[in-house]
Amino acid sequence: MPDRKFLVSPGPHLWRGQSTSKIMYIVVLALMFPTAAGVYFFGYRALSVIAVSVAAAVLTEYGVKKLRKRAFVMDGSAVITGLLLALILPPTIPLWMAAVGSVFSIAIVKEAFGGLGHNIFNPALGGRAFMTASFAMEMTTWVLPMGFAADAVTSATPLSERFIWEYKDLFLGNTGGSIGETSALLILIGGLLLLALGIINWRIPVAYIGTVALLTLALGQDAIFHILAGGLMLGAFFMATDYVTSPITARGRIIFGIGAGILTVVIRRFGGLPEGVCFSILLMNAITPLIDRYVKVRPYGLVKKVRSEG
Amino acid sequence: MSIRLKSKSTSYGVKVPESKLTAGSPIEPIPLPERVIIPLHQNIGAPCEAVAKRGDKVLTGQKIGDSERFVNAPIHATISGEITGTTMVINPPTAQLVTALVITSDGKDEWVEPEAPGELETLSTKEILDRIRAAGLVGLGGAAFPTHVKLSPPKDKKIDTVILNGCECEPYITSDHRVMLEYGEKVLSGLNIIKKVLSPDNIYIAIEDNKEDAIDHMEELITVMGFKEDFKIIPLTTKYPMGAEKTLIGTILNREVPIGGLPLDVGVVVHNVSTAKAIHDAIFEGKPFVERVVTVTGAVKNPKNLLVRLGTPLRTLIEYCGGIDGKASEVILGGPMMGISQPDLDFPVTKGTSCVLVKESSPIREQDCISCGRCLEACPMHLMPTVLAKYAKAGRYNDCKEAYIDDCFECGACAYTCPANIPIVQYIKVAKSELIKRAANK
Numbered sequence: 001m002p003d004r005k006f007l008v009s010p011g012p013h014l015w016r017g018q019s020t021s022k023i024m025y026i027v028v029l030a031l032m033f034p035t036a037a038g039v040y041f042f043g044y045r046a047l048s049v050i051a052v053s054v055a056a057a058v059l060t061e062y063g064v065k066k067l068r069k070r071a072f073v074m075d076g077s078a079v080i081t082g083l084l085l086a087l088i089l090p091p092t093i094p095l096w097m098a099a100v101g102s103v104f105s106i107a108i109v110k111e112a113f114g115g116l117g118h119n120i121f122n123p124a125l126g127g128r129a130f131m132t133a134s135f136a137m138e139m140t141t142w143v144l145p146m147g148f149a150a151d152a153v154t155s156a157t158p159l160s161e162r163f164i165w166e167y168k169d170l171f172l173g174n175t176g177g178s179i180g181e182t183s184a185l186l187i188l189i190g191g192l193l194l195l196a197l198g199i200i201n202w203r204i205p206v207a208y209i210g211t212v213a214l215l216t217l218a219l220g221q222d223a224i225f226h227i228l229a230g231g232l233m234l235g236a237f238f239m240a241t242d243y244v245t246s247p248i249t250a251r252g253r254i255i256f257g258i259g260a261g262i263l264t265v266v267i268r269r270f271g272g273l274p275e276g277v278c279f280s281i282l283l284m285n286a287i288t289p290l291i292d293r294y295v296k297v298r299p300y301g302l303v304k305k306v307r308s309e310g
Numbered sequence: 311m312s313i314r315l316k317s318k319s320t321s322y323g324v325k326v327p328e329s330k331l332t333a334g335s336p337i338e339p340i341p342l343p344e345r346v347i348i349p350l351h352q353n354i355g356a357p358c359e360a361v362a363k364r365g366d367k368v369l370t371g372q373k374i375g376d377s378e379r380f381v382n383a384p385i386h387a388t389i390s391g392e393i394t395g396t397t398m399v400i401n402p403p404t405a406q407l408v409t410a411l412v413i414t415s416d417g418k419d420e421w422v423e424p425e426a427p428g429e430l431e432t433l434s435t436k437e438i439l440d441r442i443r444a445a446g447l448v449g450l451g452g453a454a455f456p457t458h459v460k461l462s463p464p465k466d467k468k469i470d471t472v473i474l475n476g477c478e479c480e481p482y483i484t485s486d487h488r489v490m491l492e493y494g495e496k497v498l499s500g501l502n503i504i505k506k507v508l509s510p511d512n513i514y515i516a517i518e519d520n521k522e523d524a525i526d527h528m529e530e531l532i533t534v535m536g537f538k539e540d541f542k543i544i545p546l547t548t549k550y551p552m553g554a555e556k557t558l559i560g561t562i563l564n565r566e567v568p569i570g571g572l573p574l575d576v577g578v579v580v581h582n583v584s585t586a587k588a589i590h591d592a593i594f595e596g597k598p599f600v601e602r603v604v605t606v607t608g609a610v611k612n613p614k615n616l617l618v619r620l621g622t623p624l625r626t627l628i629e630y631c632g633g634i635d636g637k638a639s640e641v642i643l644g645g646p647m648m649g650i651s652q653p654d655l656d657f658p659v660t661k662g663t664s665c666v667l668v669k670e671s672s673p674i675r676e677q678d679c680i681s682c683g684r685c686l687e688a689c690p691m692h693l694m695p696t697v698l699a700k701y702a703k704a705g706r707y708n709d710c711k712e713a714y715i716d717d718c719f720e721c722g723a724c725a726y727t728c729p730a731n732i733p734i735v736q737y738i739k740v741a742k743s744e745l746i747k748r749a750a751n752k
Contacts, residue, residue: 007639007671008653010736012722014326014481014646018684018729020677073677117678117730201683243682248694250686299714300556300692301569 020116024076026199027238030190031083034234037173037183041145042091046179050086052095056102057082064111077116081105084124084238087180088231088278089131093138101131121285122245125278132278142176170228181231191237200241203253204260208236211261219269232264235277245285252288252295260284313529313538317519319547320561322690324723326550326647328520329481331613332605337488339617340630342419346388346621347658348374349399349410353448354455355381360411366393371422371598373444374411383446383456383661387413388600388619390420399657410658413621425596435507438593445592446599446661451475451486451553451582452644454662457589460581461507463574472510473562474501476517476524476583477546477553480645483665485603488615489584490517490524494531498541500586503593505540508579513541515583516558520548550647551721555580557690569717584664604659606631608668609638618659624666625655634668642667647722677730685724685734691717695724699734702741707748710741718742 038046061078065071082102089098105127113119132139144155155176169175173183180187194200212232213223227233240246240260247256260280267276351357358375362368368387375385394414401408425441433441439458447457463469474497478486490497505513517525525545532541544562546552556567558580565576573580581589584603591597600620604627607613611632618627624641628634642649643657645665659666685695693714701709718738725734 005653006641006651006655008651009640009671010733010739011642011649011651011720012647012726012735013640013642013649013651013667013669013671014722014726015672015674015731016324016727016729018727019731020680020729023680023682023729115678117680243680246681248681248683248686248696250683297686297692297694299569299717300560300690301566301571301717302714303566303568 021075033186033190034180037186038179043148045091053086053102054082056099060106081123101127187233204257205236207257215265231277247291252291317545323549343622348621351408352661391416450584470577474515479553496587496590500590518548605665640671674731688723699737702737
């Protein structure tokens with residue numbers, strides 16, 4: 001055998017082959033369920049908001065990376081941000097506003113903090129908060145599902161007090177609301193897919209939804225209504241579980257879910273806004289670094305040096 | 311009570327592809343090498359001093375290196391012939407340069423007079439330990455810790471449990487598996503010697519459930535050899551790093567070895583199955599440790615399990631297996647998870663070598679951590695690997711220390727599972743060596 005030199009590299013010499021982009025595109029796939037519901041119920045309007053938001057997000061990511069002289073990787077994270085933002089917007093939002101919100105999400109909430117992995121706030125939720133402050137009227141105008149019909153009939157959002165509803169419609173999504181938030185069923189399918197594939201962990205959604213259920217029961221309200229209406233399901237499965245902006249430890253994730261649940265109920269019950277999911281997750285995003293600092297894992301063998309019996 | 315106990319598992323660790331290409335290949339002795347290179351430091355602990363010099367004629371099994379220190383195992387000539395020189399080699403586990411003696415074969419393989427075979431009833435514990443030390447035995451699972459030291463717990467430490475480790479959780483490696491199948495009697499006989507030395511209350515043989523044939527075989531042998539009352543088999547879920555000592559103790563006994571402590575601090579001693587076989591050889595056959603089973607696998611023409619004299623260069627092993635297949639670019643001493651890549655094929659098989667893996671390497675691009683938490687779920691030491699890597703990257707070595715970096719044994723489960731391809735273990739190694747340097751400068 002001829003004398004030759006071999007490559008020397010650090011171990012391990014084997015990888016699962018999982019990658020950030022694979023994970024992101026699986027999330028995109030799971031998001032197709034609520035997206036389909038949104039398009040089914042809100043027709044062309046929904047479709048165009050989604051298209052504009054996603055396109056704006058990807059282009060902004062590309063532009064910012066060029067400005068920062070960093071490599072642009074089509075890792076799917078910008079697609080998720082654009083898609084998620086569209087799903088939490090009213091179907092009637094003017095397209096240019098959706099574009100502005102999407103640009104803000106990527107350029108300010110994500111890239112200004114250093115890009116994927118470094119942002120403190122969930123980009124889509126940050127974008128939505130920005131739009132709520134900037135376009136108050138358009139962000140609170142709701143229509144009843146009209147499918148691909150042309151006429152839109154304005155309606156109250158389920159969480160406002162004037163609303164008349166049935167559980168079945170809330171569960172299937174046949175109700176007024178943001179594009180991707182109305183169908184609890186399809187959100188659940190997407191969420192369960194992520195759980196089954198090990199992409200997300202059960203702790204945050206269970207702690208979050210469970211806390212909302214218990215608190216609303218304690219306040220003498222309809223817990224099922226509070227779970228199905230508004231953005232809780234989408235928020236709990238797709239936004240509160242955002243790796244980057246939620247705690248890394250198992251216990252931290254439980255704390256995060258409970259905290260978001262309490263805040264959601266407090267805002268819904270006592271706050272000035274009908275919905276509290278967006279701001280409660282953003283507030284928990286803000287204290288995530290604190291949770292990660294103080295909630296640690298107990299290392300194996302961190303015990304007093306005592307002999308076991310025997 | 312039945313011999314086979316209920317299967318156990320752990321929630322930590324990772325599922326890795328097994329790639330046990332050679333699980334069905336019987337152990338083949340390879341022809342005697344013309345030349346062997348024998349490093350004088352092959353164990354954890356003190357190195358040996360040469361007790362033979364250039365020009366000396368040596369017999370197979372003749373001692374050529376020894377030390378006064380307790381934590382050390384002597385080194386023997388593995389072929390008969392003449393010491394024709396010395397060379398320097400890099401000892402993979404420590405990355406230190408060590409002296410090695412080169413022996414050129416006379417082709418006769420003449421052995422030293424073996425020690426008279428012992429009888430277990432008549433040998434005292436001290437005689438057993440002396441023979442084990444004289445045979446140069448070290449832990450063969452990879453750590454290469456001198457066996458007689460592991461069998462000499464301080465008097466105030468009562469050992470209540472012995473675990474015989476037949477997990478072999480690294481992908482590709484099958485040497486322990488074949489040893490259990492082909493030398494099962496010797497393994498159990500060696501375990502019986504361990505039992506005499508430590509007199510524990512419980513003795514478990516831990517085997518991963520991907521080696522069903524080995525579990526069945528050992529179960530049968532235990533009955534045939536009359537160890538039914540003494541030895542129990544615990545099948546374990548196939549998961550990496552199940553065979554790591556601390557993981558094993560946690561999984562089987564639900565005990566945690568204290569940080570900085572040893573298994574004997576919780577009343578446990580763990581030995582590898584091949585070590586038990588070598589203990590049998592040392593006591594009952596009077597044979598010093600001069601050969602071992604090495605799996606040569608991956609991108610070689612014919613992957614095999616070989617019985618190899620220590621000191622045989624990797625080149626000889628790979629040539630015997632038909633050479634490198636395809637465009638493989640990496641040669642790894644050990645398994646793919648914890649093995650160390652070698653720059654060339656000159657390095658010899660040492661006591662701790664269980665595998666030579668030839669692999670095509672796939673360059674990976676490191677990305678930013680997305681805090682997914684997969685490494686935390688994988689870490690058998692329940693550490694926060696990505697946090698350690700972040701601290702190490704930022705030069706915050708004291709923070710690494712406070713985050714228990716010393717508890718990491720570099721199994722690589724974290725890096726294996728990382729979607730951002732962060733070479734976490736590499737960062738941790740850098741931080742550890744930096745911390746050692748700082749401690750030395752104080």
